Structures are given as C-alpha cells and as structure tokens.
Amino acid sequence: MKKLKLLVVALTVIAVSACSDYRTIPVSKVGKVVDNSGVSKETYQAGTRDIGWAWKYTKKLVLLDQSVEIIPFNLSVRLSDNQVLDVQLLVKTQLDLSDETTIDSMFTMVTPVDAGNSTFNIPVSLIYRKLGEDLVRRTLVEVITPHTLESFRKDRKSINDTIEQIAKERFKLTPLKLYTVTINKVGYPQTYVEAADKIKNEQMSIDFKTAEEEAKRAKLKQEEITIKIDQRVRLAKAETIRLENLKTSDGLNSMLLEYRKMELEELRLKVDMEMAKAASKNGNSVIYYPLGQKPDYIETRMGQVK
Numbered sequence: 001m002k003k004l005k006l007l008v009v010a011l012t013v014i015a016v017s018a019c020s021d022y023r024t025i026p027v028s029k030v031g032k033v034v035d036n037s038g039v040s041k042e043t044y045q046a047g048t049r050d051i052g053w054a055w056k057y058t059k060k061l062v063l064l065d066q067s068v069e070i071i072p073f074n075l076s077v078r079l080s081d082n083q084v085l086d087v088q089l090l091v092k093t094q095l096d097l098s099d100e101t102t103i104d105s106m107f108t109m110v111t112p113v114d115a116g117n118s119t120f121n122i123p124v125s126l127i128y129r130k131l132g133e134d135l136v137r138r139t140l141v142e143v144i145t146p147h148t149l150e151s152f153r154k155d156r157k158s159i160n161d162t163i164e165q166i167a168k169e170r171f172k173l174t175p176l177k178l179y180t181v182t183i184n185k186v187g188y189p190q191t192y193v194e195a196a197d198k199i200k201n202e203q204m205s206i207d208f209k210t211a212e213e214e215a216k217r218a219k220l221k222q223e224e225i226t227i228k229i230d231q232r233v234r235l236a237k238a239e240t241i242r243l244e245n246l247k248t249s250d251g252l253n254s255m256l257l258e259y260r261k262m263e264l265e266e267l268r269l270k271v272d273m274e275m276a277k278a279a280s281k282n283g284n285s286v287i288y289y290p291l292g293q294k295p296d297y298i299e300t301r302m303g304q305v306k
Contacts, residue, residue: 023119024048028067030097032107034120035059039107043100062112062120064103068094068179069124073136081148086187089163091136092179093171095124102175128176135170136181139163149192156183 025031025046033040044061073089097103110130112120143163144152152159164181171178 022048023061025063029063029065029121030103031061031063032104033059034062034107039104043103060118060120062107062122063115064095064106065121065123066095066097067124068092069128071125071128072184073133073140075137075140077141077144079145079147079149079152083149083189083192085144085149085152085189086185087140087144087183088185089136089140090180090182090184091128091132091167092181093124093128093132094177094179095127096175096177099175106175124176131174132171132176132178135174136167139167139170139181142166149188156186159183 023031023044025044025048027046029046031044032042033044039062069092071091071093073091074086075089076084076086078084095102095106106122106127110122110127112122113126115121140163143159143166147155147159160181160183163183164178167181168178
C-alpha cells in the first residue's frame with residue numbers, strides 16, 4: 001500500500017507539472033500564449049503566472065512591451081539649395097494598450113524576438129520600425145526639403161514643431177502613441193562648417209581687437225584720472241606749503257625786525273665806543289648826537305659816556 005501511495009503521488013506530480021508552467025511576466029509587459037492555433041484569449045499581466053499548457057514544446061509565451069521608448073531616427077536629407085543635412089530625430093513613443101484588439105493584433109502582425117526558454121519578446125522599437133518609422137521618414141522629408149540651409153538653421157524650432165504636429169496626426173492611425181519628436185543632432189555640410197568657422201574666427205578676431213582697443217581706452221582713461229588726481233595732490237601740497245610759509249613769514253617779520261634792529265644797535269655801539277675812545281685820547285669825554293638820535297643803550301652799555 002505504501003508503494004502504491006507513493007506511485008499515485010508521483011503520477012499526480014507528473015500530471016500537475018505537465019499541465020502547469022509558471023512564468024514571470026516583467027513589469028511594463030503583458031503576455032500571451034501563442035501556438036499554431038493562434039493567440040490565447042487571456043492576457044497575462046505582470047507577475048508570476050501559471051501559463052498552464054500541457055504541451056510546452058508546441059506553445060510559446062510572447063511578451064509585449066508597453067513601456068515608453070525614445071528611439072533615434074537618422075536620415076540624410078537634400079535641401080532645396082542642393083545642400084545635404086544629416087538629421088537625427090528622437091522619437092518618444094509607446095504602444096497604445098487601450099484597445100484589446102490592438103494588443104491581439106501585435107502578436108500576429110509583428111515577428112517576436114527569441115528570448116530563450118520558449119519565451120519571445122515584442123519590444124516597442126520593433127513595433128515602431130514596422131508601423132511608425134516610415135511615417136516619421138515621410139514627415140521629415142516633406143517638412144525639411146523645401147528649406148535652404150540658411151532657412152533651416154534660422155527656423156529650426158518651428159520646423160521641429162511642424163514635424164511633431166504632422167507625425168502625431170499620422171500616428172493616430174497606428175497602435176502607437178507619439179509623445180514627442182525632437183531634432184537632436186544636425187550634421188552640416190563640410191563646406192558650410194568651414195565657412196562658418198572662418199566667419200566665426202573673423203568675428204572673434206574683430207571682437208578681440210575691439211576688446212583690446214576698449215582695454216587701451218580704459219587704461220588711458222584710468223591713467224588720465226590718475227594724473228589728474230596726482231596734479232590735485234601736488235597742487236594741494238604746494239598750496240599747503242605756501243600757506244605754511246606765509247604763516248611762518250607773518251610770524252617771523254616782527255621778530256626779524258627786532259633782530260635786525262639789535263644788530264644795527266650793536267654796530268652803532270661799536271662805532272660809539274671807538275668814538276668815545278678817540279675823544280678820551282683827545283681830552284674830550286663828551287659825544288654829541290644829532291637831536292633825537294641818541295640811542296637808548298648809551299646809558300647802560302657805555303657807562304659814563306653821555
């Protein structure tokens with residue numbers, strides 16, 4: 001009986017494992033089981049799900065990407081003036097999952113990419129290349145080719161807005177939502193790049209010379225200001241010295257006069273002494289002065305001379 005029970009359990013496990021298959025559906029994806037008979041009605045959401053088929057090797061799990069993708073698109077476009085531009089657009093898009101019929105159609109319309117372990121993927125980029133890329137290419141060519149190189153450079157923003165507006169209208173007929181179309185990079189012709197560099201270098205040279213002249217003028221102006229300040233300082237110093245000398249002169253005039261008067265009186269005293277000596281030798285002890293001119297010092301400096 002024990003062996004029989006073990007056998008029953010083993011057979012049950014085998015039967016269950018044959019009828020079950022647990023798979024993990026990544027976030028931002030949905031899955032369906034596809035075989036030769038078609039696509040399963042059930043759509044498996046993100047998480048671990050029991051796919052539950054009995055013949056694993058005749059069926060496969062196909063995952064449909066529902067994330068937002070930014071896909072680059074590159075194209076060389078000839079303009080109306082025969083110049084060629086290399087333009088890169090960034091196309092931001094996503095599969096519209098609001099309609100179940102649309103989701104089912106993707107599993108039969110787009111060939112999935114093998115991810116191994118009986119699992120296949122349908123990325124948004126694959127749907128875009130099949131259903132949206134031609135619309136973007138046609139829109140880009142229609143909008144840009146009427147322009148010249150200069151008008152494209154001048155009106156780049158408005159051209160971008162026009163491309164985005166037209167492409168959004170055309171994407172409404174597809175299962176894709178178009179969010180934005182952005183002109184990311186532009187490769188200009190080499191001749192245009194060289195000419196633009198030459199003009200830029202010339203302009204830089206002019207700007208440099210202009211800046212150099214302005215710097216010289218600013219330096220001269222500063223030097224002029226410095227000279228004026230220096231002149232004012234020197235004039236102020238000279239005026240200060242003049243005022244100081246004037247004040248000194250005013251203070252010394254009276255003292256100088258008194259000093260000169262003393263010098264003269266000393267000289268006159270010497271003369272008077274000599275005259276007194278001469279008078280004494282001749283027996284005359286009196287010195288006569290003109291009326292009102294007798295010096296004050298006579299009485300004190302000459303003793304007995306009257």
